[in-house]
Amino acid sequence: MPLTSRVVLFGFDGLRPDRVTETTMPHLARFMAGGTVFANARSVFPSETRVAIPSLTTGCRPGTHGLVANSLYDAAAAPGRVLNTKNAADIEALVAAHGRLLAVPSLGARLAAAGKALDVVWTGTVGAGRAFFPEACALDAFRWHPEEAVGPARGLEARFGAAPPATTPNTPRVRHAARLFVEHVLAERPAEVAAFWSSEPDVTYHYRGVGSAEAEAAMRAVDAAFADVLRWRETQPDRDGIVVIALSDHGHVTGEAHVDLRALLRDGGFAAGRDFGTGTEIALGGGGAPGLWLRDSAHAPRLAAWLNAQPWSGLVLAREDSVPGTIPLAALGARHARSPDLAVTFAGSSAPDVRGVPGRGLIDTGDVPVGGGMHGGLHQRELATVLAMAGGPILPGAVMRSAADLTDVAPSILALLGMPAEGMDGRALAQAWGQAPDADPVREVLQPMPGRPGLALFRTVDGCRPDGMTHHRHAAAPP
Incomplete structure (x- = not known):
C-alpha cells in the first residue's frame, strides 16, 4: 500500500553536508532537524554529477546504468575522441549508438509505466537533466531546463519570461526556475513526483571556493528557494501526506x-x-x-x-x-x-x-x-552527501547511521508510492518510516x-x- 500520494525531490548540486548550518542554510537545517537524516549518506564513484544523477534516478550503480564518467570513451559512439556528457550532442551520440542513454529505465519511465508522472525542473547542465529523465521526450513528459524544454514544459516563457543566462553564481537562473517550479509544477500539475535541481552551490564552489563569501551567498539563495517549496507544502490541504526529500549528489574538496x-x-x-x-x-x-x-x-x-x-x-x-x-x-x-x-x-x-x-x-x-572546489574522487568530503526526508510517514527528529547512498533514493520513492523496485541495486530506506531497523555500517x-x-x-x-x-x-x- 502507498504511504504517501506525492513526493517532492529537491536537489542541491555539490552541497557538502558539513556546510549546512543555521547561518548558511537555516531552512534546510531546520528541515533536517525536524525529519529523518541519513548521516552516512554517500555518492557513487566517480563522484561526478552525470554519474551520480543516473545512479539517483535509476536506483542503480554506474556499472549497471552505464554512464560511468562525466567524460567517457565509447568506441561505438565516437571512435576517435572522449565524449563530454554535459553536451547535448555527445548525449545524442550515445543514444544514436546504443538506442538509449541508460541501460536501465529511470524513475520517470517506471512511474509512467504505472500511470503516474514525474515532472522535472532542472538548472544544471543539459546533459545531466537528460540523464535524470532520458525518456521524457518519448513519453511527452514534463522536463524543463532553461535551454531545453520538452513535453508540457514547452512555452512557459510566455508566462514566466526568458530564463536568465548562466552566471557565477548561478542564483538568478535558480530563482527563476524555482518560481516556475512552485507556481506551476507544484501548484498546478498533479504529478506524483516533482523534482527540482539547483546547480548551486556546485557552480560557485567550483569557481569561487567552498568557503568563499560568494558560495555562502549562493547557499543562502538556494535555501530561500527551498523555503518556498516548504511554504507551498504548508498551504496544501493534504500537506501531512506530502513527503519532501532534500539531497545532494556529491561534495567537494578545495x-x-x-x-x-x-x-x-x-x-x-x-x-x-x-x-x-x-x-x-x-x-x-x-x-x-x-x-x-x-x-x-x-x-x-x-x-x-x-x-x-x-x-x-x-x-x-x-x-x-x-x-x-x-x-x-x-x-x-x-x-x-x-x-x-x-x-x-x-x-x-x-x-x-x-x-x-x-x-x-x-x-x-x-x-x-x-x-576552487573539485570532486570526482574518493575523498570523504567528495563522497559525503545530504540526504534528508520529512512529511507523511517519515519519522521526525531521527538521525540514521545505516549506510545509504544515491541508489537508495529511487527505491525509497517507489516504496512510498506503494510501487515495486525490481532490478535496482539500491533499496528502500525504510528506516525513515519505521519499517526497518537502523544500524551502524560495518x-x-x-x-x-x-x-x-x-x-x-x-x-x-x-x-x-x-x-x-x-x-x-x-x-x-x-x-
Whole structure:
C-alpha cells in the first residue's frame, strides 16, 4: 500500500553536508532537524554529477546504468575522441549508438509505466537533466531546463519570461526556475513526483571556493528557494501526506594546486591525449578521478605501477580485477564495458584550506582555479552527501547511521508510492518510516598495494553494498 500520494525531490548540486548550518542554510537545517537524516549518506564513484544523477534516478550503480564518467570513451559512439556528457550532442551520440542513454529505465519511465508522472525542473547542465529523465521526450513528459524544454514544459516563457543566462553564481537562473517550479509544477500539475535541481552551490564552489563569501551567498539563495517549496507544502490541504526529500549528489574538496595529467604521463613515457589522435595510446577523461582508456589494455599493469609511484597520485582503480596495485572498479559497482582501463584519484588530505574548510586535493581541470572546489574522487568530503526526508510517514527528529547512498533514493520513492523496485541495486530506506531497523555500517579496508599504508579504501559494507571513503596521503603538485 502507498504511504504517501506525492513526493517532492529537491536537489542541491555539490552541497557538502558539513556546510549546512543555521547561518548558511537555516531552512534546510531546520528541515533536517525536524525529519529523518541519513548521516552516512554517500555518492557513487566517480563522484561526478552525470554519474551520480543516473545512479539517483535509476536506483542503480554506474556499472549497471552505464554512464560511468562525466567524460567517457565509447568506441561505438565516437571512435576517435572522449565524449563530454554535459553536451547535448555527445548525449545524442550515445543514444544514436546504443538506442538509449541508460541501460536501465529511470524513475520517470517506471512511474509512467504505472500511470503516474514525474515532472522535472532542472538548472544544471543539459546533459545531466537528460540523464535524470532520458525518456521524457518519448513519453511527452514534463522536463524543463532553461535551454531545453520538452513535453508540457514547452512555452512557459510566455508566462514566466526568458530564463536568465548562466552566471557565477548561478542564483538568478535558480530563482527563476524555482518560481516556475512552485507556481506551476507544484501548484498546478498533479504529478506524483516533482523534482527540482539547483546547480548551486556546485557552480560557485567550483569557481569561487567552498568557503568563499560568494558560495555562502549562493547557499543562502538556494535555501530561500527551498523555503518556498516548504511554504507551498504548508498551504496544501493534504500537506501531512506530502513527503519532501532534500539531497545532494556529491561534495567537494578545495583544489590546492593544478596537475597536468597529460603532460605528466607524456613525461613518464606514455603517449596520452584527450582523444585517440595520431600516436596517442591513452585517451584521458578529466575531473577529480580521470579515466584512462588504453589503446592496448595489456599495458595497464605497467601504467598502474607508474601511477602508484607518483607523489601526486592516490588510489588507482582498474576495470579488470587482475591489475596489480589497483582497486577493482567492480568493488565500487563501477565496472562497465565502457569504464576506463584505469582511473586515478589524486592525493589529498583532511587538512583545512586557507579559509579553514577541511578537505584538500589536486585539480586536473583547467577552468577551475586553484582554491576552487573539485570532486570526482574518493575523498570523504567528495563522497559525503545530504540526504534528508520529512512529511507523511517519515519519522521526525531521527538521525540514521545505516549506510545509504544515491541508489537508495529511487527505491525509497517507489516504496512510498506503494510501487515495486525490481532490478535496482539500491533499496528502500525504510528506516525513515519505521519499517526497518537502523544500524551502524560495518567497514572493511581494501589495501591496494603493500607498502602504501597511507592509501586505504574504507568501504562501507551493509548487505554487500559498496560505499565509503578514502584517506589519501597528502602531496603537493609536482614541480
